[in-house]
Amino acid sequence: MDPALDELIRQLDLEPLELNLFRGQSSDLGGKSVFGGQVVGQALVAATRTVSGRSPHSLHAYFLLPGDMAAPIVYEVDRIRDGRSFTARRVQAVQHGRPILSMIASFQVAEPGQEHQQPMPEVPAPESLQPISRLREEWLEQAGEEIPERVREALLRPAPIDFRPVDPWNPLRPRVTEPRQCIWFRAVDRMPDDALLHTCMLTYASDYHLMPTALRPHALSWLGGSAVVASIDHAMWFHRPARVDEWLLYAMDSPSAQGARGLARGLIYDRKGSLVASVAQEGLMRRSTRT
Numbered sequence: 289m290d291p292a293l294d295e296l297i298r299q300l301d302l303e304p305l306e307l308n309l310f311r312g313q314s315s316d317l318g319g320k321s322v323f324g325g326q327v328v329g330q331a332l333v334a335a336t337r338t339v340s341g342r343s344p345h346s347l348h349a350y351f352l353l354p355g356d357m358a359a360p361i362v363y364e365v366d367r368i369r370d371g372r373s374f375t376a377r378r379v380q381a382v383q384h385g386r387p388i389l390s391m392i393a394s395f396q397v398a399e400p401g402q403e404h405q406q407p408m409p410e411v412p413a414p415e416s417l418q419p420i421s422r423l424r425e426e427w428l429e430q431a432g433e434e435i436p437e438r439v440r441e442a443l444l445r446p447a448p449i450d451f452r453p454v455d456p457w458n459p460l461r462p463r464v465t466e467p468r469q470c471i472w473f474r475a476v477d478r479m480p481d482d483a484l485l486h487t488c489m490l491t492y493a494s495d496y497h498l499m500p501t502a503l504r505p506h507a508l509s510w511l512g513g514s515a516v517v518a519s520i521d522h523a524m525w526f527h528r529p530a531r532v533d534e535w536l537l538y539a540m541d542s543p544s545a546q547g548a549r550g551l552a553r554g555l556i557y558d559r560k561g562s563l564v565a566s567v568a569q570e571g572l573m574r575r576s577t578r579t
Contacts, residue, residue, distance in 0.1 A: 290477035293448040308365040318442020322355025325495025334363035335377040342395035349391035405563040414472035417452040459509040467542035475533040499571040502542035502550030516574040530564035
């Protein structure tokens, strides 16, 4: 298996400490704190470890404090409800004695019902698009030596997920454009046939590129110091099963920004056009005053 993907899968495999108590480690992705998708993904893993025979259908999480990449994260699970059809779990992610994330996830017994969905947008196939890893090499070459070495290393680090944007937007040279984007993505290698692992990996991937959608009409970027950006909350609904090692389309838009906050939404489709998940996130987006 690809080393970067193997490392991420091992990172999502939390260490059990005691009943309802788990510990996870972090990776440095080049930001100032732990990547939000990692914390939400690990929190969902912790919740699933206390549920049997039911799959997650939604989660709602609040980011309370920046995570420390150098310290482990302890996940405390509260079994708040076990009903006939639904199960609810509250998860607190704790570092240095303080919660950095609070999440509630809901699980449901599989059952049939009525179905409808919003159709997938028509976009080019992923095979016709450049991987974002290759685009980043071009962006860095155009930027020259002005990019900090830590940022350069983060952008060039091998990634476990292959992202292919339909309309590439250079965060090192941000331009004004519409607050919407579509990105194909999949894991860089085949993953185990574990449905809950794929759901947790989907949760991890859903935090990539979502908030930047709200920055696009303002020519702001989370890189280069033009803006201060941080996730405030993250909500997700799981509609249909999906494999993250097969191509998925992430269609995102941002309907509003106000009060130094931006709202971004996303719909995730599989290659056949089935809507597999919906995502919403609000984040802090302040224009940087640093000179």
